[in-house]
Amino acid sequence: MDRPTAMDQGxxxxxxxxxxxxxxxGGGGSVGVQIQQSRRLPDFLQSVNxxxxxxxxxxLISNLLTxxxxxxxxxxxxxxxxxxxxxxxxxxxxxxxxxxxxxICSAFLVFGLTVYIMTRPKPVYLVDxxxxxxxDHLKAPFHSFMEHSRLxxxxxxxxxxxxxxxxxxxxxxxDTYVPEAMHAVPPEPTxxxxxxxxxxxxxGALDKLFSxxxxxxxxxxxxxxxxxxxxxTPSLSAMIVNKYKLRGNIRSFNLGGMGCSAGVxxxxxxxxxLQVHRNTNAVVVSTENITQNWYFGNKKSMLIPNxxxxxxxxxxxxxxxxxxxxxAKYKLVHVVRTHRGADDKAFRCVYxxxxxxxxxxxxxSKDLMAIAGGALKTNITTLGPLVLPISEQxxxxxxxLVKKLFNADVKPYIPDFKLAFDHFCxxxxxxxxxxxxxxxxxxxxxxxxxxxxxxxxxxxxxxSSIWYELAYIEAKGRMRKGNRVWQIAFGSGFKCNxxxxxxxxxxxxxxxxxxxxSIHNYPVKTLAE
Numbered sequence: 001m002d003r004p005t006a007m008d009q010g011x012x013x014x015x016x017x018x019x020x021x022x023x024x025x026g027g028g029g030s031v032g033v034q035i036q037q038s039r040r041l042p043d044f045l046q047s048v049n050x051x052x053x054x055x056x057x058x059x060l061i062s063n064l065l066t067x068x069x070x071x072x073x074x075x076x077x078x079x080x081x082x083x084x085x086x087x088x089x090x091x092x093x094x095x096x097x098x099x100x101x102x103x104i105c106s107a108f109l110v111f112g113l114t115v116y117i118m119t120r121p122k123p124v125y126l127v128d129x130x131x132x133x134x135x136d137h138l139k140a141p142f143h144s145f146m147e148h149s150r151l152x153x154x155x156x157x158x159x160x161x162x163x164x165x166x167x168x169x170x171x172x173x174x175d176t177y178v179p180e181a182m183h184a185v186p187p188e189p190t191x192x193x194x195x196x197x198x199x200x201x202x203x204g205a206l207d208k209l210f211s212x213x214x215x216x217x218x219x220x221x222x223x224x225x226x227x228x229x230x231x232x233t234p235s236l237s238a239m240i241v242n243k244y245k246l247r248g249n250i251r252s253f254n255l256g257g258m259g260c261s262a263g264v265x266x267x268x269x270x271x272x273x274l275q276v277h278r279n280t281n282a283v284v285v286s287t288e289n290i291t292q293n294w295y296f297g298n299k300k301s302m303l304i305p306n307x308x309x310x311x312x313x314x315x316x317x318x319x320x321x322x323x324x325x326x327x328a329k330y331k332l333v334h335v336v337r338t339h340r341g342a343d344d345k346a347f348r349c350v351y352x353x354x355x356x357x358x359x360x361x362x363x364x365s366k367d368l369m370a371i372a373g374g375a376l377k378t379n380i381t382t383l384g385p386l387v388l389p390i391s392e393q394x395x396x397x398x399x400x401l402v403k404k405l406f407n408a409d410v411k412p413y414i415p416d417f418k419l420a421f422d423h424f425c426x427x428x429x430x431x432x433x434x435x436x437x438x439x440x441x442x443x444x445x446x447x448x449x450x451x452x453x454x455x456x457x458x459x460x461x462x463x464s465s466i467w468y469e470l471a472y473i474e475a476k477g478r479m480r481k482g483n484r485v486w487q488i489a490f491g492s493g494f495k496c497n498x499x500x501x502x503x504x505x506x507x508x509x510x511x512x513x514x515x516x517x518s519i520h521n522y523p524v525k526t527l528a529e
Contacts, residue, residue, distance in 0.1 A: 125328035222282035230289030259491025263463035287313030288462035295361030302361035312461025
């Protein structure tokens with residue numbers, strides 16, 4: 001993993017939010033942001049001292065159990081070395097006279113080990129995955145996008161100016177893609193065009209996955225597809241079964257309306273199914289459909305998804321077969337899901353509805369970022385004890401205890417998630433989402449580089465964005481054996497979901513990856529700073 005410079009560590013990012021500023025979606029969401037960056041030289045003496053004190057403390061606490069056992073092992077070895085032959089004979093005779101106790105203890109030990117082996121969760125391996133890369137003729141550069149929006153005749157001058165400001169501050173580049181139907185003048189949001197978009201994305205990703213993994217479609221036992229806004233009959237999962245002639249007893253599922261975090265939900269569902277069905281392959285397909293979900297009205301809160309959402313999709317092959325461990329890229333460690341739907345504001349902050357003129361679109365609440373922050377807090381509170389080293393947990397507990405017992409004005413300790421994870425795949429919903437997580441989790445620019453560059457290159461591809469980000473890290477050659485990856489996504493409902501993976505080897509990018517022809521152009525310096 002590339003190491004950040006001292007200047008990166010001393011860089012502070014200040015963010016202010018105001019309605020109508022730059023767009024951001026977390027499962028489809030927006031608030032305006034203004035970024036100001038101030039650079040100052042850090043106090044090197046203090047920063048170096050604190051760095052090594054904290055690092056030493058972390059290693060001491062993490063290896064405390066081992067350090068306690070070392071003296072015990074040394075004493076045991078010394079005592080054993082001093083034993084004579086008669087002492088060993090007496091010990092053997094003592095065990096013979098207590099044969100019943102030895103047998104009972106052995107039986108309990110064997111029984112306990114058997115129960116543990118039979119009941120422990122089966123490991124789930126990520127064999128490989130692929131991300132769809134649309135053809136170049138579907139690219140939507142900034143000026144073409146604005147000109148096309150003007151030519152449709154659906155937007156007034158105020159709406160066009162609003163979209164221009166959103167695009168300028170969105171973090172998207174000129175190489176993102178919109179579907180074929182949106183390139184026509186006037187646009188053609190028909191059912192036929194929507195099916196065509198879905199087929200090209202899903203089949204394009206699956207063709208590459210099956211080719212790279214040398215897996216036959218007939219070997220797939222579980223299929224989970226997620227797409228929020230396009231749910232035709234027959235379903236998208238049925239379209240895949242028909243295309244690849246999957247076997248008749250396949251367990252297929254189609255998840256709809258679950259927002260940008262549905263990719264993690266689909267992985268979680270596949271994981272649970274793999275605990276029940278032995279020696280099985282599962283395929284997860286995550287995508288979103290834009291053709292019939294473009295907004296052609298003038299309500300500001302419903303225009304932002306037009307500016308940020310772009311064509312994309314990913315297909316993931318999971319397996320619980322022990323033989324697949326040797327060729328798998330990752331092992332699934334944890335999935336943590338948070339749902340705030342019981343709260344009315346959270347439920348309606350990303351809401352599909354019609355405007356006053358009957359035009360359908362997705363409305364984004366001004367409270368979105370605050371709601372996302374609350375969902376994130378709940379999610380990492382659950383995830384923290386599972387992944388953070390004991391040193392960080394003790395520091396967090398100590399500050400909480402001092403605050404509660406002594407009513408002290410102690411600033412809450414923010415755990416250092418950089419000690420738990422080597423890489424971060426933050427849903428590329430928009431620049432403000434990435435900025436907020438970078439600030440609140442105290443991450444360095446390199447930790448959010450994959451998210452920023454994915455947003456720039458592909459836009460917000462909804463639930464599949466976390467896979468484009470993982471592909472970016474692999475394309476940069478940063479993934480090493482044992483590295484842990486945190487995928488975190490936000491979605492309507494409102495949900496915040498996390499998946500934690502561990503690399504089983506030094507991971508190289510798969511053939512025909514989405515970054516294959518452009519990785520040399522990244523990171524874009526103006527975005528990485």
